[in-house]
Amino acid sequence: MGSAKRDVVIVGGGIMGLMTAYFLTQKGASVTVLEKGRLPCGSSYGNAGLIVPSHLQPLCSPANLKEGFRHLFNPVGPFSVSLTGDGRRLLWLGRFAAHCTEAHVARAVSVYRDLADRSLVLHDALAELGGSHYEYGRHGLLCVYASKKGFQAACEEAEALCRAGRPARVLEADALRRLEPSLADAVVGGILQEPDGSLNPSAFMTWLAQRVRDQGGQIAEETEVFGAEVSQGRVVRLRTNRGPVAGEQFVVAAGAWSGILTGRMGVRLPVEPAKGFSITYEAPLDALRHPLLLEEARVAVTPMEGALRLAGVLELSGFDDAVPLRRLDAMERDLTTFLPSLGRLAVREIWRGFRPCTPDGLPVIGRLRSPKNLLVGSGHATKGMFLGPVTGELLAEFLEGRSPAPSVERAVDPNRFAHLF
Ligand SMILES: Cc1cc2nc3c(=O)[nH]c(=O)nc-3n(C[C@H](O)[C@H](O)[C@H](O)COP(=O)(O)OP(=O)(O)OC[C@H]3O[C@@H](n4cnc5c(N)ncnc54)[C@H](O)[C@@H]3O)c2cc1C
Helix, strand or coil, X not given: CCXXXXXXXXXXXXXXXXXXXXXXXXXXXXXXXXXXXXXXXXXXXXCCCEEXXXXXXXXXXXXXXXXXXXXXXXXXXXXXXXXXXXXXHHHHHHHHHHCCCHHHHHHHHHHHHHHHHHHHHHHHHHHHHHHHHCCCECCCEEEEECCHHHXXXXXXXXXXXHHCCCCEEEEEHHHHHHHCCCCCCCCCEEEEECCCXXXXXXXXXXXXXXXXXXXXXXXXXXXXXXXXXXXXXEEEEEEECCEEEEEEEEEECCHHHHHHHHHCCCCXXXXXXXXXXXXXXXXXXXXXXXXXXXXXXXXXXXXXXXXXXXXXXXXXXXXXXXXXXXXXXXXXXXXXXXXXXXXXXXXXXXXXXXXXXXXXXXXXXXXXXXXXXXXXXXXXXXXXXXXXXXXXXXXXXXXXXXXXXXXXXXXXXXXXXXXXX
């Protein structure tokens, strides 16, 4: 590692780390990103790539809690929790359950609305520069239903979305199949969430890393941060497998590992990993026109160039990286149930990743009280690919001494959990 002191040293080369580096280097700051893997990697590599301004609900909600209980003993359900082994996870689950109230959902939705509106503007602006390199498209997201009850409830939600200024078109079965002919006859209807879209995550990360380098940023791959030297309430340098790295300011954007890392710097953050899977298939270019959410299965299907990606499952089982075959089989069954005409597709890649999750379902973005020159950007759970740009912009602003609207700053303040420990 070069020994020159950098303005900002960022831990983690996922979307949060790279977006922060992007906005900082744009303004001429000297920035180094330290990444333990090789880019593109982390949860930002193999996710569904959905851009979802219409999905403002936090992970903790009464509906998800009910759904979680319903699937507690279902080995192939969309959610699972391992209750064994880890007392910390049980504590986290208790706090998560306590936030599953309508009042908290309403508060979180209003915070997510502000973040989503800004992130969409930034995604669109980035796409002007390089969208064709990473298949960025705002073609809407089709949420499809195999049950009448689910579709009816979705129609009511669609009305509420429209009232909130997010156009959502209700499609009965025939209209739906005209729009997406590969869908099975068993699908009873769908909602087209018009502002939404998708991108190819690994292509986006590769493009973004190149932009950061072009703007003068350094990205040190295969560089793992073990901890920090802290003196007089400030981080002086990070200790890595490639030697110490000094800086003025430091950002932990280490995804699901963020809590572990800040813990080694004396700051406890309740960020818990939630494992998910994706299966990418070789597929004809016209296999699907829109990204889909198979709502009952809670599986996303994203068309990519010459490929289709199935993504889903939320498993709270720590950093256990096992890939249970029954889960893959269940996802493949969902594909044949909803899209039977695609037939058997060849598998290109099977992947698992860890979403970073907080117990109140809101991200942690901002400066820590101590060490004073340490910031965090993490905890975006299921929405990180979408909210990466606004998070990078916010962190760059914090580093420049500017603050966002007080309501957003308070809601995402990483110090808000300090009283829990
Ligand atoms: C199956 C699945 C589907 C998803 N679909 C979507 C979607 O459609 N839309 C959406 O918006 N979001 C989606 N997400 C969520 C999204 O992927 C995450 O929220 C987002 O990628 C998190 O980004 P991050 O930068 O915080 O973490 P990561 O991308 O995980 O990056 C953190 C990086 O830090 C590195 N690191 C960790 N510890 C250290 C250390 N000590 N030293 C150096 N480096 C370190 C890691 O190697 C990693 O590369 C999905 C997630 C999953 C699992």
